[in-house]
Amino acid sequence: MSLPAAYLGIILIWSTTPLAIQWSTEGAGFAFAVLARMAIGTLVAGLLVLVGRVGFPLHARARRAYLSGGVGLFGAMALTYWGARYVNSGLVAVLFGLSPLFAAILAALFLGExxxxxxxxxxxxxxxxxxxxIFVHGDSLGGEHALAGLVALLAAVLVYSGSLVSLKHICDDSPPLATTVGTLSVALPFFALLWLLSDGQIPAAIPPRTGxxxxxxxxxxxxxxxxxYYYVIKHLEASRVALITLITPVLALLLGNLLNGEEIGLRLWAGTGLILLGLAVHQSEMWRPLLRRLAGSGS
Structure with a gap:
């Protein structure tokens, strides 16, 4: 696989995911939308494991990774789908850009790093x-429930970051596709229960864009x-992979404005700029070798 194509693929997928989440809930309900997504993902990933004859470890460490990843996935995605209905889609990507900062704090607190x-x-x-x-006037970012949506999304980022720290602590070396299947298989029953408790109804007609x-x-x-993502982090240094988290929020904001008519006010741009600057400073230590190499090649 071409490494540049894989890198570009991640940027495109991560940039379009927030808008796709919003569209997937139109006329379908957030619980049904996330359940259908996870069911499709489980089926596709399971087929890839079978066809590709990928090993599916079931030792204790792998089971802990599947459980931790599945619970984290459920919590993060349930909160994301609920909150994304009330805020601009681009803001979802901006808030998830905070995950490296949250993960570093949690790793320091619970792993002693x-x-x-x-x-x-x-x-x-x-x-x-x-x-x-962003929070000062959150009610201007999407509607009357925007502040509740922001809180839900922030909680989703915290759950997602906690799951990353937990998986790092478990340190399972199972194939990425096997981890995907295991994580989705654990999370799927929780999403089914959420759907049953919310309304348990299959939409009579799903709009084409939603489907x-x-x-x-x-x-x-x-x-x-x-x-x-796992392919890229295996073949590229962390500094270049980290650039993805600086690119996707801006693209997601622009796509939301262009394709969904979402207004991007000065306050949102200012908050986004501070978050991205903070992320750049936070990860600056990783980029020093890359910058030295670039400076050396230019002399």
Whole structure:
């Protein structure tokens, strides 16, 4: 597989996922939308494991990884789908850009990692300032329930970051596709229960755009994006992979404005800029070797 194509694929998938999440809930309900997405993702990933004869470990460490990943996936996606109905789609990507900052704090608290260096602490404070700017008048970002949506999305980012830290602590070495299947298989019953408790109704008619968004998220968002990400981090240094988290929020905001008519006010741009600046400072230590290499090649 071409590495540039895989890198570009991740950017495109991560940039379009927030808007696809919003479209997938139109006329279908958030619980049905996320259940259908995860069912499609489980089926596709399972077929790929069978056809590709990928090993599916069931030892204790793998089972812990599947359980931790599945519970984290359910919590993060349930909150994301609920909250995404009330805010601009691009803001979903902006808030999830905070996940490296949250993960560093959680790793320092629960794993004892020396993660809060001066650069990372400064980046975290800048990210918090950007978040504060967005929250000051959150009711202007999507509707009357926008503040509730923002809180739900922030909780989703926290759950997602906690799941990443937990998986790092477990340190399972199962194939990425097997981890995908295991994680989705654990999460799927929880999504089914959420759907039953919410309304338990299958929509009589699913709009074409809604159906296309659900299928897109099931195949690309839940399976292909995950596989491409693991492929890229295996072949590229972390500094270049980290650039993805700086690119996707801006693209997601622009796509929401262009394709969904979402207004991007000055406050949202200012908050986004502070968050991205904080993320850049937070990860600056990883980029120093890359910058030195670029400077050396230019001399």
């Amino acid at each position: 020396q993660a809060l260096t001066p650069a990372r602490l400064t980046g975290t404070l800048l990210g918090a300032a950007g978040l504060g700017v 296309a968004a659900i299928v897109y998220l099931g195949v690309f968002g839940s399976v292909l994006g995950f596989a491409l």
